[in-house]
Amino acid sequence: MRKFSPLNLAAIILGVGFLYLPIAILVIYSFNASRLVAVWGGWSIQWYAELAADAPLLDSAFISLRVALISATAATLLGTLAALALVRFGRFRGKLLFAAMIYAPLVMPEVITGLSMLLLFVAVAIDRGFWTVIIAHTTMAMCFVAVIVQSRLIDFDMSLEEAAMDLGASPARTFLAVTLPLILPAIVAAWMLAFALSLDDLVIASFTTGPGATTLPIRIYSEVRLGVKPEMNAVCSIMVGVVGIAVIAASLLTKVGGARGTPAQA
Amino acid sequence: MFKSLMKSKKNHSFWQSLVIRLPFGWLLAFFLVPFLIVLKISLSQTAIAQPPYAPTFDLAAGWRGVQTFFAGLSLDNYRFLGTDPLYILSYMKSLQIAAFSTLLLLIIGYPIAYAITRLPRRAQAILVVLVILPFWTSFLIRIYAWMNILQHDGPLNQLLLALHIVREPPSWLSTDTAVYIGIVYSYLPFMVLPLYATLEKLDEQLLEAAADLGCPRWKRFWLVTLPLSAPGVVAGALLCFIPIVGEFVIPDLLGGSRTSMIGQTIWMEFFANKDWPTAAAVAVVLVCLLVTAIVIFQNHAMRGSERD
Numbered sequence: 001m002r003k004f005s006p007l008n009l010a011a012i013i014l015g016v017g018f019l020y021l022p023i024a025i026l027v028i029y030s031f032n033a034s035r036l037v038a039v040w041g042g043w044s045i046q047w048y049a050e051l052a053a054d055a056p057l058l059d060s061a062f063i064s065l066r067v068a069l070i071s072a073t074a075a076t077l078l079g080t081l082a083a084l085a086l087v088r089f090g091r092f093r094g095k096l097l098f099a100a101m102i103y104a105p106l107v108m109p110e111v112i113t114g115l116s117m118l119l120l121f122v123a124v125a126i127d128r129g130f131w132t133v134i135i136a137h138t139t140m141a142m143c144f145v146a147v148i149v150q151s152r153l154i155d156f157d158m159s160l161e162e163a164a165m166d167l168g169a170s171p172a173r174t175f176l177a178v179t180l181p182l183i184l185p186a187i188v189a190a191w192m193l194a195f196a197l198s199l200d201d202l203v204i205a206s207f208t209t210g211p212g213a214t215t216l217p218i219r220i221y222s223e224v225r226l227g228v229k230p231e232m233n234a235v236c237s238i239m240v241g242v243v244g245i246a247v248i249a250a251s252l253l254t255k256v257g258g259a260r261g262t263p264a265q266a
Numbered sequence: 267m268f269k270s271l272m273k274s275k276k277n278h279s280f281w282q283s284l285v286i287r288l289p290f291g292w293l294l295a296f297f298l299v300p301f302l303i304v305l306k307i308s309l310s311q312t313a314i315a316q317p318p319y320a321p322t323f324d325l326a327a328g329w330r331g332v333q334t335f336f337a338g339l340s341l342d343n344y345r346f347l348g349t350d351p352l353y354i355l356s357y358m359k360s361l362q363i364a365a366f367s368t369l370l371l372l373i374i375g376y377p378i379a380y381a382i383t384r385l386p387r388r389a390q391a392i393l394v395v396l397v398i399l400p401f402w403t404s405f406l407i408r409i410y411a412w413m414n415i416l417q418h419d420g421p422l423n424q425l426l427l428a429l430h431i432v433r434e435p436p437s438w439l440s441t442d443t444a445v446y447i448g449i450v451y452s453y454l455p456f457m458v459l460p461l462y463a464t465l466e467k468l469d470e471q472l473l474e475a476a477a478d479l480g481c482p483r484w485k486r487f488w489l490v491t492l493p494l495s496a497p498g499v500v501a502g503a504l505l506c507f508i509p510i511v512g513e514f515v516i517p518d519l520l521g522g523s524r525t526s527m528i529g530q531t532i533w534m535e536f537f538a539n540k541d542w543p544t545a546a547a548v549a550v551v552l553v554c555l556l557v558t559a560i561v562i563f564q565n566h567a568m569r570g571s572e573r574d
Contacts, residue, residue: 079289
């Protein structure tokens with residue numbers, strides 16, 4: 001058995017504390033009754049109440065949600081196809097380029113992805129707005145989806161598909177009845193990631209958006225650039241809460257669907 | 267096995283080609299072509315020679331830009347980057363911040379990853395989730411959380427004053443220190459996870475053998491654990507260094523206005539100066555820098571694996 005020293009314990013406590021304390025402080029301050037950060041004015045939900053009346057902010061949140069839903073779904077579809085093409089179809093013409101285009105966006109600085117997208121939309125004279133943001137987010141997220149689904153496909157036990165086909169199932173039926181259910185947990189996880197990436201993105205959206213399509217991160221960014229605001233603490237706390245719930249739900253979902261090893265009670 | 271696969275391939279060549287063509291076409295149209303356009307614009311227009319071009323780049327001018335492209339290919343934008351110290355300083359600043367914060371991340375991340383491998387299996391799994399979880403919350407929110415903490419009368423200064431560590435509250439925001447804090451905070455999961463993955467696979471018997479042969483503890487770590495975790499170190503450094511170079515949000519919200527990182531420079535050229543050709547040239551040079559960095563990292567990784 002490996003030894004666990006006090007030093008190890010300190011590293012873990014400090015590490016986890018460092019990761020979670022700032023978010024905890026943010027959430028606590030969102031309930032501060034005082035407008036001044038330095039002063040603790042008691043618990044209050046007034047900033048949350050003010051949010052409910054902030055129409056432009058709610059509007060942005062709604063736009064962001066729609067963008068994330070559509071782009072995550074499109075990205076999951078395209079990314080899954082890309083993963084299938086990479087893993088299952090052996091060699092085909094342009095495979096190297098294809099693989100390069102899957103991996104390159106993962107390391108490309110967002111500023112450059114955003115810039116290049118914008119120049120494309122300008123070059124083909126498409127008005128920027130809601131749909132251009134969706135196209136940009138789909139492109140970025142599909143590469144993450146492809147990588148996640150690909151890793152699942154590589155681990156895939158081919159004998160299951162062979163068994164189905166030996167028993168007379170058509171390839172289409174084999175895919176729907178055997179392959180798809182087995183890779184579904186990865187697809188669901190990839191969709192969640194794509195959704196989170198879209199909801200989170202500031203830089204690419206800033207380049208590709210137009211009038212009338214101000215996403216939530218763009219709104220938050222323009223508010224907080226000049227300093228801390230209690231209303232923004234409340235918005236951010238809500239987003240942390242939503243993401244937290246979604247991640248926990250997703251991890252439960254993948255455990256139920258794809259159980260490797262024991263179903264956890266964690 | 268092959269037979270059934272071959273058969274399915276023949277029967278479903280239409281579907282198969284669709285599976286490839288759909289994502290392939292999408293990436294060609296929305297990733298490769300846009301990048302070629304960036305390349306083209308970085309070569310085709312000179313901001314100094316044609317000032318009227320810069321302020322109003324409307325749709326019509328965009329088309330004209332494409333049309334005059336063949337007539338006027340030039341490297342002027344790149345020459346301009348070389349002559350104006352603003353850009354060189356910005357690149358240097360980005361590389362310097364990325365290099366130093368990657369080092370910080372290694373120093374902070376290694377003990378955490380190492381400590382996780384010492385735990386029982388079940389606790390390991392929980393801690394890995396705990397390390398990943400903050401990655402799911404918005405980047406912007408995590409940086410904003412630090413704006414709360416680091417502001418002049420924020421919790422950090424209050425704590426420092428209460429503990430009598432400082433007399434005057436220092437200003438943290440708009441300093442490089444704040445940028446480093448923000449980067450280390452945001453990228454810590456990217457460093458800890460690859461380190462953990464390699465350390466977890468480490469063969470305990472090697473350490474036992476070293477101990478049996480009388481090797482002291484610190485020396486075992488130095489001679490066995492550390493060299494064997496090199497792939498994780500390289501992977502973690504790559505995962506952190508590359509995106510940090512192009513970082514925009516962190517230096518913009520936490521950093522000072524005197525020198526900006528290259529991501530900010532591109533943003534400024536674009537949104538504030540409306541100098542799109544220069545922004546495109548800055549972007550192309552950045553991509554070249556990053557590709558060079560990736561190749562260097564890859565070579566190190568290859569050499570590392572050859573040694574094994």
